[in-house]
Amino acid sequence: MRVTNRMMTENAIGHLNENIDRLNTLAERVSSGKQFRSASDNPSAASASLVLRSTLKTTQAYLTTAQNSDEWMSATEFAFKQMSDLGTRAITLAKQGLSDTLSGKERRDALGTEMTAILENAVDIANSSHQGNYLFAGFKVSMATVPFTLTGAAVTYSGDTGSLQREIGPNQTITVNVNGDTAFTPLFDALIDARDALNTNNAAQIESAVNALSAAMDTLGGVRTTNGARQRQLRTGIDRIEKTQIELKSLLTQKEDVNLAEAISLLQNQESTYKTVLEVAQRTISALNLFDYLR
């Protein structure tokens, strides 16, 4: 083929451009640490990485929710523990009240007073809140009055039966609250009975109050167990989410991130190629021709 000077120059420039473009791509890869800059560089990997990033974000949201729910349930459990201690103390007091060695005044002054304190304490615990939200009021986590109010002969519940649902995975919801009314009202009734019986020195009523207290404690224990079981389930969930997260992150890295060692060595390789191309171009562009030799 007949080769002209312009052909040589144009080819040299073409090759220079090609090589510097490649150099630029590789340099960008190394400096950004990403395999692609836009979807067109690698459409399938870009699509996969978009999905992975979405999933990762959603998973993070699930994790936050699950951790918050865990705190809520721990607060619930703590309230139950206090309530249960109070209940046990109340049963002990009531049983002391059955003893024949005590006088009516003693029953009223010593035992009745403490029972009153226990009752008030119990109502306070039932009104406990977590981060400004009542634990045992159903959906009415915030309202003008407290969920449980003690008015002499009875404790009234002004919450509702709403169960707070939290999503901790796609279509996986758990209930984080327990119904305060179911859990505590029998105990409050029994405590009021016991207080009244101690104050009025009524042995038969004390006896029935002891039984009622035991039954209420059973109910309380049952609800507490439910909460505990849910919390265990939740913690398994958290564990699973955390593992999924690690898995997703490593997948995302595989799709997106550059193998730095490989990228750098490719870059270096390309650099030396470019140097060679420059060397060759210098020769072809400034190539001697016959004019230099004829005289």
Place this chain on the structure above:
Amino acid sequence: MSTLFSGIHLALQSMLAHQQAIEITEHNVANANTPGYRRQEAILAAGHPYGLSGLDHSIGAGQMGTGVTVEKIKRFSVDFFDGRYRRELAESKRWEAAYTVLQQIEGTLNETGSDGLIAKLDDFWTGWQALSADPNNTSLRADLYDRSVALTEAFHWRAQALDYIRRDQDLTITQRVQEINSSAEQIAHLNQEIARVKSVGDQPNDLLDERDRLLDRLSEIAGATSYLQPNEEVIVSIGGHTLVMGKDNFDLVAAPDITIGNLVKVTWADGQSFSADTGELKGLFDARDIHIKSQIDGLNSLAGGLITRINTIHQSGVDLNDVTGRVFFTGTDARTMRVDSALSNLSNIAAAGAINSPGDGSVALQLAQVQRELLMNGGTTTLNDYHNSQVTGLGLVTLKAHTSAQDRGLVAKALSDQRESVTGVSMDEEAANLIKYQRAYQAAARMMTALDEMLDKVINGMGVVGR
């Protein structure tokens, strides 16, 4: 009968012929880098010989040569390559033009970066998710509100950027149309000149170069095809409509058209519709009317789907003031979409399913779950996946444009090299020719000197015997 004077004439002719040949060499060297220039060569031919008359036959043999003349100036062209080269060139320019625009869109939208629309959608979903877990938390409400505003702004910004890029193409299209018109006018003029020069038997080499250069450019812009007529005029047409015929050219008009949203529409001046099958204009039209449009349409249907679904659920929910039936978004598409202004009062965001239930996040949860609902493409795709396929679709189109531009460019380059190999100027060749002609010129001059001496002998040295 040959005379000494005819010998002088023969030497002079040789000197003149080689002088012209050297000038042609000079022209070649001068135009070595001129785009579209094709090398020329002096075709030397021996002069017409004559036989000796019967009377003279006794003193020599017949058919005397009469020296050299430049018979014609040859132009090295390969019309056979031109057609193929222009077709490939047009295709490579078509994809190149489309690629430039598509790359611009990809770079502007930057969907694979952390600021992509999918990331904004995810922020929106997780905002609802977080609120569902703690529905009366004011800071979560504020966060959700901010995320929703950011989402609508992401929609606007994209709709606007796409629209700008789309309109930007009109400027290029208009410029190209003007270039076609002026090139067509020049070609019509050249046709006339070339036919005239040809008719007197000369070679209009440089005019042909200029016309070929314009034809190359026209194929680049619009894939124009040309047909050479016996009188050396060309007929040029684009997309089946004649652009140049003899000395006449037909104009194209680029004007904003109301039926396509005031974008520029190109028509022939005679009212016929214009379509380019290939070339830069085809790439620009494809980008403007197919690729960018499908991105805008996709963005709008995504926004529409989102607005409708979110509003339906939000209207069924109850806010902290026990009010129900509030919309969340106003507007219908990416451009008009806004977060309803009432919601800047954060307690107006509905998260609960029933009145008087500040702890109920069931509606917020339902809204978060819209993320997984198959709302798009006739109930087969989630909103996120719909946009994901938009992004990937654009990526694929861009990639195709890029590889096609490269592949077609390589073919065009190979053909151009072949053409250049025939038509290009080689310095070495020219140097060799220069020496060749220079030596011949010197020899002819020597011949003339020899003849001069011979004449001197005849005039001054003869008939002086015994003087």
